[in-house]
Amino acid sequence: MNPVSDVAARAAEAAAPVAHSIPLYWFLVVAVVLFAIGSAGVLARRNALTVLMSVEIMLNAVNLAFLAFAREWGNMHGHVVTFFVIAVAAAEAAIGLALVLGLFRHKKSVNLDELTALRN
Amino acid sequence: MGFEQILFWLLALGVIVTSALVVLPPGGKNPLYGALLLIVSFFFMSGLYVLLFAHTMAVLQILVYAGAIMVLFTFVIMLLNLSKKELGDETRTIAKGVGVVAVVALAVKTALVIETQTLNIPAKPLPAGFGGVDAIADTLFHNYLVPFELTGVLLLVAVIGAVVLAKRTL
Numbered sequence: 001m002n003p004v005s006d007v008a009a010r011a012a013e014a015a016a017p018v019a020h021s022i023p024l025y026w027f028l029v030v031a032v033v034l035f036a037i038g039s040a041g042v043l044a045r046r047n048a049l050t051v052l053m054s055v056e057i058m059l060n061a062v063n064l065a066f067l068a069f070a071r072e073w074g075n076m077h078g079h080v081v082t083f084f085v086i087a088v089a090a091a092e093a094a095i096g097l098a099l100v101l102g103l104f105r106h107k108k109s110v111n112l113d114e115l116t117a118l119r120n
Numbered sequence: 121m122g123f124e125q126i127l128f129w130l131l132a133l134g135v136i137v138t139s140a141l142v143v144l145p146p147g148g149k150n151p152l153y154g155a156l157l158l159i160v161s162f163f164f165m166s167g168l169y170v171l172l173f174a175h176t177m178a179v180l181q182i183l184v185y186a187g188a189i190m191v192l193f194t195f196v197i198m199l200l201n202l203s204k205k206e207l208g209d210e211t212r213t214i215a216k217g218v219g220v221v222a223v224v225a226l227a228v229k230t231a232l233v234i235e236t237q238t239l240n241i242p243a244k245p246l247p248a249g250f251g252g253v254d255a256i257a258d259t260l261f262h263n264y265l266v267p268f269e270l271t272g273v274l275l276l277v278a279v280i281g282a283v284v285l286a287k288r289t290l
Contacts, residue, residue, distance in 0.1 A: 097282070
């Protein structure tokens with residue numbers, strides 16, 4: 001086969017869209033629902049531990065959206081960003097739980113409404 | 121409906137129900153139930169990652185999230201052993217209600233918009249080895265080397281910060 005036409009055929013094949021059995025927007029809808037659950041938890045709950053877990057739910061929703069777009073565009077950058085998000089979530093959980101421990105030691109409570117030391 | 125689609129709906133339903141129960145009463149009242157439900161939801165989520173051909177990320181999700189982060193959470197919750205009084209009252213204010221309603225409205229609107237907007241995105245074919253360790257390492261060490269090293273520094277700072285914050289006296 002002529003190498004030039006081979007390259008052209010391969011380029012055409014690479015450009016041709018493929019049909020996934022699960023469309024992109026199904027994953028995005030799940031991600032949006034999870035993000036809404038997480039942000040509702042952050043807004044409505046006053047227990048510091050539940051708020052931290054709601055933040056984890058939100059981070060997971062964003063990861064799902066990144067991976068869904070990575071599959072759609074056929075490149076790996078979304079996976080790498082997800083990797084970074086997981087690393088940052090680990091750091092955030094460690095710091096957040098240390099803060100909760102310090103808060104409990106001072107106030108004997110983990111209720112965020114009682115964190116008014118900087119008010120007035 | 122194909123097998124993959126049925127699997128998707130089962131996993132999506134599982135992850136949404138367990139995540140909602142983290143925030144709603146069973147988990148919201150007692151953080152330990154919330155943490156255990158969140159671990160279950162991470163397993164459902166890693167199933168969704170597998171459906172997206174993100175095998176490595178599915179394994180990392182269970183190893184790091186369910187294995188490390190949630191163990192830290194359950195450890196702290198059991199260490200504190202909070203009573204009802206220490207958990208504090210969940211006040212119901214108008215501002216909170218408005219916030220939750222706004223979040224739900226925004227989510228419904230976004231879901232409707234993405235359903236119409238993303239249908240036109242042509243899906244590209246997946247390269248060989250998509251989602252495997254090789255492909256991730258290739259992208260990570262060629263395109264994202266500096267962010268990767270900075271992540272290492274971030275984790276070091278987080279460890280030192282956690283030790284300093286949790287110490288009784290400095």
